[in-house]
Amino acid sequence: MPSDRSHSTKKSRANFGISSQKRQSNKPKPLPLVERTNALSLEEFVSLYIPSSELRFQKAARKEQDSSTSSPSRHDDEFKDAPTKAENLPASKKGPGAKEKSDASTATPTCTYTLDIHTAATIHVADLDACFGLIELTSSAAYKTSSMGWSPKEKRKEMKLPDMKYMILRRAVLDGDAAAAAVAAGGSYESEGSDFAGFLEYMVTYEDGYEVLYCYEIHLTPEVQGQGLGEELMARFERVGARIGLEKAMLTVFKSNRRAIMFYEKVGYTEDESSPRPRKLRNGSVKEADYMIMSKSLR
Helix, strand or coil, X not given: CCCHHHHHHHHHHHHHHHHXXXXXXXXXXXXXXXXXXXXXXXXXXXXXXXXXXXXXXXXXXXXXXXXXXXXXXXXXXXXXXXXXXXXXXXXXXXXXXXXXXXXHHHCCCEEEEEEEEEEXXXXXXXXXXXXXXHHHHHHHHHHHCCXXXXXXXXXXXXXXXXXXXXXXXXXXXXXXXXXXXXXHCCCCCCCCCEEEEEEEEEEEEEECCEEEEEEEEEEEXXXXXXXXXXXXXXXXXXXXXXXXXXXXXXXXXECCCHHHHHHHHHCCCEECCCCCCCEECCCCCEECCXXXXXXXXXX
């Protein structure tokens, strides 16, 4: 027969095991991916998901003669105007007196672009106003004629949602060595060093049960369209979602904006299963939604 001390020791060990289990069960469960990501500070988010190498890039500058052909309401800046026939001809066929230009004069000029990453809490008032102004310029007419309607107050409220994030695109006015030196020194193009060129507004969230990265808005100023910048922004947006481990990238587009739909299809988006389907009304007519939800797998 075990002694009282032995019995007491066993009981104590048993109680210790129960207490240990209670302590383990009292540990807070880790946050789900979406909530965990949105709890990060801006600095943590950028360091984890946006390499510094993606915050600066160069693109061929658009030719001056194209500036009058771009529509302010275009999201799909990939659709460039075709070059004139004369531009495709060798100098010998362009007419008498035509000469081959030197390499220096025919070289395609490039422009440096940078991205600033912000949350709704850190974005500068001037940048937020510029983003809103661009939405109003390019999309307010489409909103007004849609089932969603247009409310400047509600749009600004949406833009300040706590989990909203921004990629602010800037076109550097510094060039060559000056631009490189500014970046190497850790400088910012946010003031006199750059021009606001557009933005992508997005959020880590849930949609129809999926963990997704949702693109709320993507807009470019008219003067920088036609340079492939839409693809650049969308590619970076998608890589952020993939690095986080989200399932899909998603967005909403008006069906009336055929050019935007063509652009999104070009970069791999298709109509999502959650997109509203046609509804048959009591009188037998069919009502179509005036917008579409599109998505792209990130896995």
